[in-house]
Amino acid sequence: MKKIIAMLLALALVVMSFAACGTGETAKTDGGEMVLYTWEAMFPQEVLDAFTEETGIKINYVNFDTDETMLAKLQAAEGGEYDLIIADDYIIETAIAEGLVAELDMEKIPSVGNVNPIYQGQFYDPDDKYTVPYGAGVQTIVYDPSVVDVDINGYSDLWDASLESNIGITSNYRVMNGMALKVMGESYNTEDIATIEAAGAKMLELAPNIRLIKDDNIQDDLLSGEIGAAVMYTSQVTMAMLANPELKVVYPDEGIGFGVMGMFVPSKAPNSEGAHKFIEYILDPEVSAQCFEYLGYYCTNKEADALINDEYKSFLTLPEDFSGDTEMIGNISAEAAEAHAKVWTEFKTATGN
Amino acid sequence: MLLPLFIFTIVFVLGPLVYMVVLSFLQRAETWGVTNEFTFKNYLNILEPVYLSTFVESFKLAIISTVLIILIGYPFGYFMAKLTAKWKKRTMMLLMIPFWTSSLIRLYGWIIIFRANGVLDKILMALGITEEPLKVLYTYPAVVVGMIYALLPFMIFAVYSSAEKMDWSLVEAARDLGASRMRAFLTVTLKMTLPGLLSGIILTFVPSMGLFFIADILGGNKVVLVGSLIQDQLMKAHNWPFAAALAVVLTVITSVMIALYRKISGVKELEGIV
Numbered sequence A: 001m002k003k004i005i006a007m008l009l010a011l012a013l014v015v016m017s018f019a020a021c022g023t024g025e026t027a028k029t030d031g032g033e034m035v036l037y038t039w040e041a042m043f044p045q046e047v048l049d050a051f052t053e054e055t056g057i058k059i060n061y062v063n064f065d066t067d068e069t070m071l072a073k074l075q076a077a078e079g080g081e082y083d084l085i086i087a088d089d090y091i092i093e094t095a096i097a098e099g100l101v102a103e104l105d106m107e108k109i110p111s112v113g114n115v116n117p118i119y120q121g122q123f124y125d126p127d128d129k130y131t132v133p134y135g136a137g138v139q140t141i142v143y144d145p146s147v148v149d150v151d152i153n154g155y156s157d158l159w160d161a162s163l164e165s166n167i168g169i170t171s172n173y174r175v176m177n178g179m180a181l182k183v184m185g186e187s188y189n190t191e192d193i194a195t196i197e198a199a200g201a202k203m204l205e206l207a208p209n210i211r212l213i214k215d216d217n218i219q220d221d222l223l224s225g226e227i228g229a230a231v232m233y234t235s236q237v238t239m240a241m242l243a244n245p246e247l248k249v250v251y252p253d254e255g256i257g258f259g260v261m262g263m264f265v266p267s268k269a270p271n272s273e274g275a276h277k278f279i280e281y282i283l284d285p286e287v288s289a290q291c292f293e294y295l296g297y298y299c300t301n302k303e304a305d306a307l308i309n310d311e312y313k314s315f316l317t318l319p320e321d322f323s324g325d326t327e328m329i330g331n332i333s334a335e336a337a338e339a340h341a342k343v344w345t346e347f348k349t350a351t352g353n
Numbered sequence B: 001m002l003l004p005l006f007i008f009t010i011v012f013v014l015g016p017l018v019y020m021v022v023l024s025f026l027q028r029a030e031t032w033g034v035t036n037e038f039t040f041k042n043y044l045n046i047l048e049p050v051y052l053s054t055f056v057e058s059f060k061l062a063i064i065s066t067v068l069i070i071l072i073g074y075p076f077g078y079f080m081a082k083l084t085a086k087w088k089k090r091t092m093m094l095l096m097i098p099f100w101t102s103s104l105i106r107l108y109g110w111i112i113i114f115r116a117n118g119v120l121d122k123i124l125m126a127l128g129i130t131e132e133p134l135k136v137l138y139t140y141p142a143v144v145v146g147m148i149y150a151l152l153p154f155m156i157f158a159v160y161s162s163a164e165k166m167d168w169s170l171v172e173a174a175r176d177l178g179a180s181r182m183r184a185f186l187t188v189t190l191k192m193t194l195p196g197l198l199s200g201i202i203l204t205f206v207p208s209m210g211l212f213f214i215a216d217i218l219g220g221n222k223v224v225l226v227g228s229l230i231q232d233q234l235m236k237a238h239n240w241p242f243a244a245a246l247a248v249v250l251t252v253i254t255s256v257m258i259a260l261y262r263k264i265s266g267v268k269e270l271e272g273i274v
Helices: A002-024 A045-055 A067-076 A089-097 A110-114 A155-159 A173-183 A193-209 A218-223 A234-243 A272-282 A285-295 A302-307 A310-316 A334-351 B003-023 B041-046 B049-081 B085-100 B103-114 B119-126 B140-165 B169-176 B181-210 B212-218 B226-236 B240-265
Strands: A033-038 A058-063 A084-088 A131-138 A140-143 A167-169 A210-213 A229-232 A248-250 A256-264 A326-328
Touching: A033 A272, A045 A058, A045 A272, A045 A285, A067 A084, A067 A089, A084 A089, A084 A272, A089 A256, A110 A302, A131 A234, A131 A285, A140 A218, A140 A234, A155 A173, A155 A193, A167 A218, A173 A193, A173 A229, A173 A256, A173 A334, A193 A210, A193 A334, A210 A218, A210 A334, A218 A229, A218 A234, A229 A234, A234 A310, A272 A285, A285 A302, A285 A310, A334 B049, A334 B226, B003 B240, B041 B049, B041 B240, B049 B085, B049 B140, B049 B181, B049 B226, B049 B240, B085 B140, B103 B119, B103 B140, B103 B212, B140 B181, B140 B212, B169 B181, B181 B226, B181 B240, B212 B226, B226 B240
Parallel strands: A033 A058, A033 A084, A167 A210, A167 A229, A256 A326
Antiparallel strands: A084 A256, A131 A256, A140 A229, A140 A248
């Protein structure tokens, strides 16, 4: 008897899942299909549904977890299979160099003028021929003014002795060694070994102030009072600020660094037409604002800045009068990368002693 | 009958090992991946003081943890063997239950205990022992507690399984022949449980060389062990050959320790894991 009930239940489940499939098909999809390949949770579902509603193009959302996986799959597909990809700047540089990216037809994307020029013309696509930015991570310092005695205005303030054992940082060593490089007035992307080593020596002086180094959920430590200040990723800044609006976000005096996520169309995309339509659709200021509030990354659409809810403005848009230096972290030579990794290990070891 | 086992071993054990050794003699490519040029550079690189220090640090943590685990685990296993059958089963159960939860989740439990104004601070402050949060989390002692917590059961089971099998009448005989309690323990009990103790040491010392995620989570990434260095080189620096060379050296060191154990104890199998 029990078995029969179990079988019936299983059958019911199967039927229900078919029914669920059925309802999905009712949207009109005469515009064909478009394969969108990116990380999980990059768009609110309403935006994707509205796009299908408007254009009749059905979106097949496919996920990857790391940029490297994406590149490997795209190489295997020889630039086909996918219609629109969103990935990080440095991997796009490699994909373009390998001929896997198609030039965009800007006539089909009239709204490209909405993009904030700060994020354009960067190393991975100097002439903006292949990509349109979709969100940026900006490296900022966040601190709790109620437990920190100094005013933090830039990276150099993190070296202040009053911050002993009170700072948390992430483990991206290009960004962290980069703080020292910036304090020294150097470029993030210097390939001069002596300069990188000097930055390493500077980092050793910072070691006593470091309480923890971690990538995941560092905002929790700031919120619980474990640390008073942190250098962290934008998505974490968003979570920290939503939980405690009294925290302060600092755009360092020395200039800011950022990473951009870019949308591009692969060289042999089956539905390049649809991909262009999608880019144009996303560049609409209202749609963009909806996306960035959901995504929690910096708004790359200048026209959308004003539409972002005030609650999020201080950490999803750059200040209106922002005029500081900006520099992106790009790929560097193997020797320079090794020097970075080495001084970083020295620094980490020093923080433990 | 044995063929599938051989194939399995070759594909999943020998294969990756050979791949790792080969990788350790190659050069890293400019952005990511490797080039097929033969080099000893990766091994010479390990001799840099900063990288050698991670081996020293790993040994130091492994020794501290193992000594503390012996001090707690040996008496535990010894007295557990003296319990009645019913209580043996119950104790065993109590030791096993935490293993049903992911070790990562159990570590997060320690964060809740150690964090500022966490469980430990609340208790100590309520008792009036401390006045301010201790900030134990992200310190060396927190890492040591995590290591002990993760590895203690291996020591207990190893000691227990030797003490269980022991013929207690030998201890009685020693006592009858005039040996003091201490002497009987040292000459009879300790000797008979030595294989268990030694395998307990191997079962805690060897993994503690590699359990870097405990140092990362409870130590705030500040204690750099060989394991975390390998992870950094592989995932962050994309220097696969150097990571492979570090892994080969670590594998050799642990193999030597196991060989030494066999030589000293004269035992072929590790006690307490079957």
